[in-house]
Amino acid sequence: MQLEPGLSAEQERHLVQVARDARLRAHAPYSHFAVGAALMDEHGRVHAGANIENAAYPQGLCAEAAALAHLVVAGGTRITAAVVVGEGRAPVTPCGGCRQKLREFARDDLPVIVADGREVRLRTTLGALLPHSFGPDHLHAVPGREGV
Numbered sequence: 035m036q037l038e039p040g041l042s043a044e045q046e047r048h049l050v051q052v053a054r055d056a057r058l059r060a061h062a063p064y065s066h067f068a069v070g071a072a073l074m075d076e077h078g079r080v081h082a083g084a085n086i087e088n089a090a091y092p093q094g095l096c097a098e099a100a101a102l103a104h105l106v107v108a109g110g111t112r113i114t115a116a117v118v119v120g121e122g123r124a125p126v127t128p129c130g131g132c133r134q135k136l137r138e139f140a141r142d143d144l145p146v147i148v149a150d151g152r153e154v155r156l157r158t159t160l161g162a163l164l165p166h167s168f169g170p171d172h173l174h175a176v177p178g179r180e181g182v
């Protein structure tokens with residue numbers, strides 16, 4: 035069964051809890067800014083990730099990217115829901131790079147839920163976070179590249 039983007043209240047609660055649990059495993063000794071993420075794939079499976087900082091700072095990995103790696107290795111090809119959990123005055127939304135990484139496996143209608151340890155702070159979509167985005171469909175629309 036392939037799931038379309040969309041999320042029940044129960045699924046949202048589950049994804050938020052998975053992201054909160056993942057956040058507790060973040061490796062963030064430099065910024066102390068721990069982030070957790072949970073991605074649901076087209077089969078309803080949930081993949082967790084946490085940010086992984088590195089002493090060579092640019093080598094660090096965002097929570098969403100870590101979760102995406104799990105999704106792809108598990109055989110997922112589409113993201114049907116994304117949750118990010120972090121603590122801050124403003125909701126901890128995916129960074130620009132992660133918005134693009136999510137776009138590779140999702141459409142504009144992807145639900146993106148942003149929460150902290152207490153509550154959901156923001157319910158939005160990838161299209162709202164990354165309007166007029168560039169994605170795989172652009173490359174497939176290039177004459178001569180059909181089926182690539």
Ligand SMILES: [Zn+2]
Nearest residue numbers: 096129131132
């Ligand atoms: Zn990021």
